[in-house]
Amino acid sequence: MVLVLLGCLTLQPSNFAPGNTDHMTLNYIEYSRGASFPTRAQIEISYPGFYDLEFHDVRMIGNSFYPDNSIFPNAFIGPLIKGKLREAKNAFTEPYYNVRFTHFFKKNPNIGFGLEFVHLKVFIPDEGERVHITGVDNGKRVDEWTSTKTYIDSFNVSHGVNHLNFFLVYRLMLLQTEKIGAGKIQPYFSLGLGPFIPHPQLRLQGDFSYKAYGHQFNFANFGICFSLGSRYQISKGFGFYIEYKFTQAYLRDLKFDNGEEGAFRLNFPAHHLAWGFSIIF
Numbered sequence: 001m002v003l004v005l006l007g008c009l010t011l012q013p014s015n016f017a018p019g020n021t022d023h024m025t026l027n028y029i030e031y032s033r034g035a036s037f038p039t040r041a042q043i044e045i046s047y048p049g050f051y052d053l054e055f056h057d058v059r060m061i062g063n064s065f066y067p068d069n070s071i072f073p074n075a076f077i078g079p080l081i082k083g084k085l086r087e088a089k090n091a092f093t094e095p096y097y098n099v100r101f102t103h104f105f106k107k108n109p110n111i112g113f114g115l116e117f118v119h120l121k122v123f124i125p126d127e128g129e130r131v132h133i134t135g136v137d138n139g140k141r142v143d144e145w146t147s148t149k150t151y152i153d154s155f156n157v158s159h160g161v162n163h164l165n166f167f168l169v170y171r172l173m174l175l176q177t178e179k180i181g182a183g184k185i186q187p188y189f190s191l192g193l194g195p196f197i198p199h200p201q202l203r204l205q206g207d208f209s210y211k212a213y214g215h216q217f218n219f220a221n222f223g224i225c226f227s228l229g230s231r232y233q234i235s236k237g238f239g240f241y242i243e244y245k246f247t248q249a250y251l252r253d254l255k256f257d258n259g260e261e262g263a264f265r266l267n268f269p270a271h272h273l274a275w276g277f278s279i280i281f
Helices: 001-007 072-083 084-094
Strands: 029-035 039-047 049-059 096-104 109-120 129-136 138-145 150-155 163-171 185-195 201-204 209-212 221-236 237-253 263-280
Touching: 001 221, 029 237, 039 201, 049 221, 096 163, 221 263
Parallel strands: none
Antiparallel strands: 029 096, 029 263, 039 049, 039 263, 049 129, 096 109, 109 163, 129 138, 150 201, 163 185, 185 221, 201 209, 221 237, 237 263
């Protein structure tokens, strides 16, 4: 993809008429699926009378594809033919997807802004992992390398980290034509910021009452992101795009189900490669 973008930067717009926006497309409604990559997270768990621990560099996976790696043929077409509409829907809503609206300014159509909803997931592998753990456990200092399973039965954000992202975007408009005023090829770069609406699932070892399950909205849970991609507009109203997205997540105020005495935090970077289509008007 990098080579494609570099090649695009060397192209010069054709049939460009400065100030003429009669055939310029300014609004984009877009949907994408994506592949997630494993990441490393900092996890802090505090529970009065129990422990106050930090888990360093915990490997978390994203489970990119659902229900299987083929995504479209088996995950959508097969269930659709069999009349299993709920399973067919999952091909578009699990596990990583992005829905967004972008508007470009008429007087400066290289620059735009938008709002997107990004659904991503993270899991600690079921088998756990040996990590560095520091803090306090029942009044005793802890500084050891041991499995996450020593303290955590299971932990994931499998119903979505759910990023509501407000972003600014800059695009190049290459290979412009009279019909496609914005250009057939539109490399772009965006920066964004916004809150998360995470759905953590955490269960500690020893007592099932030490758990969390459900959506938690709090402006202390936020993220920043940037994207680098290119749109390929094949007609005035339709196109495809591919992009790399990086998100830094700060889930700073997550609560347990049984009151507000316990809290946990989760910080991690997320890398995604996404591909999708554009409805343009």
